[in-house]
């Protein structure tokens with residue numbers, strides 16, 4: 288359950304940032320989680336919802352987890368491809384000598400917060416892409 | 426109001442791992458993470474390795490376990506300076522736990538340092554300790570499917586010790602197939618089939634370690 292560690296760290300970063308921005312409510316948080324980050328989105332969500340309950344700043348925050356697919360660069364042909372783990376194979380030339388460019392990251396992309404007295408209007412268009420509930424590879 | 430952070434949630438850990446790496450490099454210590462499932466034989470491999478290496482160098486071991494001092498006692502008996510970290514439930518070591526131990530070790534006296542992680546093929550993957558290299562211990566009874574099931578862990582390691590080859594005749598596991606499975610996820614992996622109980626097959630690993638120790642001492 289290292290998801291608990293990460294959820295705690297995400298909250299620590301949010302608290303620091305909200306203090307800097309003088310925000311006292313966080314409504315939503317957008318994370319980008321690579322499919323080979325070794326983090327399980329469902330476990331991350333559970334950890335987050337347990338930790339936020341007694342937190343004034345974060346208790347109303349929705350966690351949005353966007354999955355980042357694996358992108359590799361082939362060391363032989365130089366091609367850049369999206370691949371499905373565990374197959375780390377260049378679709379162009381068949382080489383297994385590839386470097387992972389994306390898919391291992393855990394990024395706190397953005398969040399939406401308010402100050403007392405100010406009400407938020409509608410959600411903006413570019414907030415998040417597809418929600419990820421899929422099984423994640425380790 | 427929307428705030429864009431674009432910050433890695435691992436930043437706090439990655440920065441500390443970098444600090445540990447610099448401290449180890451400055452002290453001329455070659456540090457190796459030892460990863461693998463519970464029972465793969467990580468500690469037994471370290472016992473044999475320490476016995477072989479202490480002839481001509483000083484070896485330290487940081488043992489990460491959820492609880493008990495047992496593994497530290499074992500490698501201490503082999504001649505290593507050993508420190509036990511009890512993670513008290515946590516499924517991995519992180520750079521901050523390791524850094525705290527490094528501060529209290531006399532690194533100047535050490536040539537080689539092993540960091541045995543909590544037995545687990547998932548959680549420790551993304552938490553770097555600051556060690557220069559990572560080794561994975563995989564034992565024959567675990568079968569041939571582990572690389573495909575845990576590709577990130579296998580890709581994060583430079584060398585693999587395939588342990589318990591003394592059991593090759595009683596287990597339906599094909600060593601050639603296992604080697605192929607490892608190379609499928611990590612074509613660069615150096616692989617040594619070994620028996621930690623008898624130290625059979627461990628010469629290549631020892632040589633790889635000596636090479637690392639020489640490099641780290643020269644770079645100090």
Ligand SMILES: Nc1nc2c(ncn2[C@@H]2O[C@H](COP(=O)(O)OP(=O)(O)O)[C@@H](O)[C@H]2O)c(=O)[nH]1
Nearest residue numbers: 462463464465466467468469588589620621622
């Ligand atoms: N047959 C056999 N058993 C081994 C070998 N290496 C370790 N073991 C046994 O495997 C068990 C787990 O070993 P240990 O070193 O504690 O594994 P760790 O949990 O990965 O540190 C112990 O009972 C060891 O004696 C080996 O090469 N052959």
Ligand SMILES: [Mg+2]
Nearest residue numbers: 467468496541
């Ligand atoms: Mg052990």
Ligand SMILES: [Zn+2]
Nearest residue numbers: 361364377380
């Ligand atoms: Zn290619």
